[in-house]
Amino acid sequence: MIPGLGAALQVEALLLRRSVVLWIALPVLAGLVPGGSFGAVALARSGYGDGAAAAKLAPYAAGEPGTTVMVALAQILSVAVLTAGGFATAWAFGQPFADGTAGASFGLTVPRTTIALARCLALVATLATAVLAATLVGLALAALGGAILPEGPPSTGPGLGRATFTALTAGLLGIGLALPLAWVATVTRSAFGTIGVLVALIATTQVIVLLGAGSWFPYAASSLWTGMGGTEAASAVGLPQLALTAAVGPTAVVAVVHAWRHLTDV
Amino acid sequence: MTALLLDSVSHDFSTRRAPWRRRRTTATGPAVDNLSLHVDHGEVVAMIGLNGAGKTTALRALTGRLRPDSGTAEILGHDAAELPPSVAAQFGHVVDAPLVFADLTVTENLRAAARLHGCPVGHIEDLVGDTRRQLALDAWADVRARALSQGNRQRLGIGSATIHSPRALVLDEPTSALDPRGVVIVRQLVRDLAAQGTAVLVSSHHLDEVSRVADRIVAVHAGRVVENFDPSGPDLESRFFASVLAAEREVPRADRTGEEA
Numbered sequence: 001m002i003p004g005l006g007a008a009l010q011v012e013a014l015l016l017r018r019s020v021v022l023w024i025a026l027p028v029l030a031g032l033v034p035g036g037s038f039g040a041v042a043l044a045r046s047g048y049g050d051g052a053a054a055a056k057l058a059p060y061a062a063g064e065p066g067t068t069v070m071v072a073l074a075q076i077l078s079v080a081v082l083t084a085g086g087f088a089t090a091w092a093f094g095q096p097f098a099d100g101t102a103g104a105s106f107g108l109t110v111p112r113t114t115i116a117l118a119r120c121l122a123l124v125a126t127l128a129t130a131v132l133a134a135t136l137v138g139l140a141l142a143a144l145g146g147a148i149l150p151e152g153p154p155s156t157g158p159g160l161g162r163a164t165f166t167a168l169t170a171g172l173l174g175i176g177l178a179l180p181l182a183w184v185a186t187v188t189r190s191a192f193g194t195i196g197v198l199v200a201l202i203a204t205t206q207v208i209v210l211l212g213a214g215s216w217f218p219y220a221a222s223s224l225w226t227g228m229g230g231t232e233a234a235s236a237v238g239l240p241q242l243a244l245t246a247a248v249g250p251t252a253v254v255a256v257v258h259a260w261r262h263l264t265d266v
Numbered sequence: 267m268t269a270l271l272l273d274s275v276s277h278d279f280s281t282r283r284a285p286w287r288r289r290r291t292t293a294t295g296p297a298v299d300n301l302s303l304h305v306d307h308g309e310v311v312a313m314i315g316l317n318g319a320g321k322t323t324a325l326r327a328l329t330g331r332l333r334p335d336s337g338t339a340e341i342l343g344h345d346a347a348e349l350p351p352s353v354a355a356q357f358g359h360v361v362d363a364p365l366v367f368a369d370l371t372v373t374e375n376l377r378a379a380a381r382l383h384g385c386p387v388g389h390i391e392d393l394v395g396d397t398r399r400q401l402a403l404d405a406w407a408d409v410r411a412r413a414l415s416q417g418n419r420q421r422l423g424i425g426s427a428t429i430h431s432p433r434a435l436v437l438d439e440p441t442s443a444l445d446p447r448g449v450v451i452v453r454q455l456v457r458d459l460a461a462q463g464t465a466v467l468v469s470s471h472h473l474d475e476v477s478r479v480a481d482r483i484v485a486v487h488a489g490r491v492v493e494n495f496d497p498s499g500p501d502l503e504s505r506f507f508a509s510v511l512a513a514e515r516e517v518p519r520a521d522r523t524g525e526e527a
Contacts, residue, residue, distance in 0.1 A: 003351060007381040014378065018369035100363020106330045107341070108365075109355040109384030109430075264333040264347075265279075266326075 004110035008118030016122050021091040025084040026126075030133035033080045037072035038141040041065055045150050059227075063155025066146030070163035073138040074170045074226040077131065079202075081174030082219070085127045086198040089181040092119055093256070094191025102189075103266040116260035120182060120253045124175055131171030138167060157227070166226055173222040173242070176249025183252055186259040209233075218245040268340075269434040269465030270305040275327050275337030276489075297323040298334065299489035305465040307433065310456055312480035312497070313469040314506060320489035321469040322361065325438050328467070329359045341434050355384045358432035360440065364423020368412035372403050372422055375411055379426035397425040402451055416443040424452055428459065435459060435466045441475055453479045473502045487513045 016022050044060035060068050093116075096102035105112045142160065158166065185194040205219040209229060214220030215236040222245050223229070225237040278296040298320040305311045315321050326332040327339045330347040339346040344353045365379050376394040385393055398404050401421045411419060420443045428435065437456070441449045456466050456479055470476045476483055476497065483495040485506055493509035495502065 004382075004384070007384070011378045011381055014374065015367055015369065018367075020369075099368060101365060101367060103326075103331050103361065104359075104363055104365035105382075107346070107349055107354055107357050107359055108382045109351045110382045111351065111354075115382070264331070266331045 002114055002117070004114045005118055008110050008115045009122060012115070012118045012122040013125075016088075016092070016126050019088075019091065021088050022126060025088050026130050026133075029077075029080060029084050029127075029130040030137055033076050033134050034069075034073055034138040034141050037076055037138060038069050038145055040072045040076075041068045041145055042149055044068075045152060059157075062152040063157050064146065064151065064160075065149035066142035067157065067160045067163050068152070068155070069142040069145045070138055070160060070167055071157055071227060073134065074163060074167035075223065075228040077134055077167055078170035078174055078223040078226050078228065081127065081131060081171045082177050083198070083202070084130075085123070085175050085178030086181050086201075087195060088127070089123060089178045090185050090191045090194035090198065092123055093182040093185035094189070094194050097185075097189035097266070098191065102263070106266065112263065113257050113261045116182075116186075117253065117257050120179060120256060123182075124179075124249070127175045127178070128172060131168065131175065134171065135164060135168050139164065156231070169242075170222045170226050173245050176246060176252070177219055177222070179249045179252035179256070183255045183259055186256060186263070215241050216244065218248045221245045267307055268304045269307050269342055270311075270328060270436065270467050271338065271340040272301055272303050272324055272328055273338040273340070275301045275324065275334045275339060277323060277327065277332065277334040277336075279323075296335075296489050298327065300337070301486070301490055302337075303467075303484050303491055305434075305467045307463045307465050308460055309482065310460045310466040310468065310480045312476035312483045313467065313486055314471070314473060314476060314483060315469075315486035316510065319486045321486055322438055323489070324486065325359075325361045325436055325467070325469060329361050329436055331361065351384065355430065356433040358383070358427035358430065358434075359436040360423050360427045361436060361438040364420070365426045366411050366419060366423050369410060371408050371410050372398065372414070372418075373407045375422055376425055376429055380429050383430035385430050393429050397429045400451075400455060401425045402447070417445055417448050420444060421448055421451065424455070428455065431459070431462070431464075433464050435464055437466070437468045439470055440468060441470065441472060449475060473506060477502050485509045 040057060041060045044057035045065065060072055105115055181194050181198055184197045185191060188194060201219060205217065208214050208217045209220045214224050214229065221237050221241045224233045225242060227234045275298050276296050277298050301320065301324055313321050323332065327334045328346055330349065333347055341349060341357050342353050344350060349357065366375055367378065370378060373394055376397050377390055380390045380393050398407060401424065403418065403421060403425065406414060406418055411422060414422065424440055440452050444452060460466055468479065480497045483497050484491055485493040485495065487510050492513040495505055
């Protein structure tokens, strides 16, 4: 155990519990995302029209409705966790530079590097709880969907267990993908600047996917793996690509701790 | 024995900037220029100077928040930027912003500060209660810091920096937002700590206040120590301005009107 990590975790967990950003991000992830997934499947099976939106929702009209709710959840969660987690990370690491507590954390018995590590861990734990909650709420809505939504034509998609695993994994990968923003916030010392980088990252991901190079780009790989880009794009993402995506989070934590160790002029 | 030491510290902010930050168009000269001072255990030293004299830059170097271009900053004999935990446990500071989290209550802030200062868990509630009482913060115990007045927030910051009874303490403008009662409370706290052997370095604009609290006064101008005063002498204000004018005659102060490009 790293000396002082327990104390730093206790303080960081309390700060997260009291933060407005988390109180917005958590209900969005645990409530709005599963609700939206259920809504998308319900809408796809309602026969409401044949416009562009209907074409987009067409994949959700096939297969067993409960399973399709979890497929939709995995796809939405993969992006939503990065976005909500990105905002939370930008706030958690950018705000201390704005309110001066970054400078005040110098010369403490618990080193600032330990505080930075604890902040990363507290964020990961909080967002992982939200992903788990979203998955459980999604399963409850999947059960509801299975009872009240009409069965679609047969689908070649995954079963309920695989879809649930995909949702959980995509959500957890999204947390790791949000962590580099902690480094960005440390280097730029700006929460708003970091949110700008998040927006740029999402836009860049879109471009890379359009160019067909998404499977090796960590910010696209997990979404493609959930089937967001279609069956063919999903099959292009295997264990190596997912391992690369999973490596982003730990690498970012090392970079954040290094950046906090070398902070000066704070 | 010296507890706080700045030895020949110089730093010039115009020489380095992050690439995305805009450079100054006009050189402003060093913020601190070969500045040296020390504070012994049981001594209260006040650093006075005009705005932009280099006081806060010197304190940031002393607290490890700024790695100076040259010179040494030491706390209890250790490099200020790399304090071992056992030394950091004996150090406290409030420079610019205090260790006060806006979303936490007064009690939670003091508890967090005690934890981060390495206080034994079993003693924390006693320390929190004692600090709250000593700084007259009991009435706001459960109020979030963001809702506090500036003066109460400043007292909370000082409480967060002293809850562990440090042996070396740095306070930047500790009474700037305080009412007369708050000034007396903080003065008493500083004198009590010094009586227990703590070395205290205080920066302030309030000449009358520093003459009451300090054992020694150091005047800083253009990044350099220009005079040492005995606080018990007459008319501190006149002596201070005389030292500033003498320093200006000796080395004309660089034009500090340069703005960001």
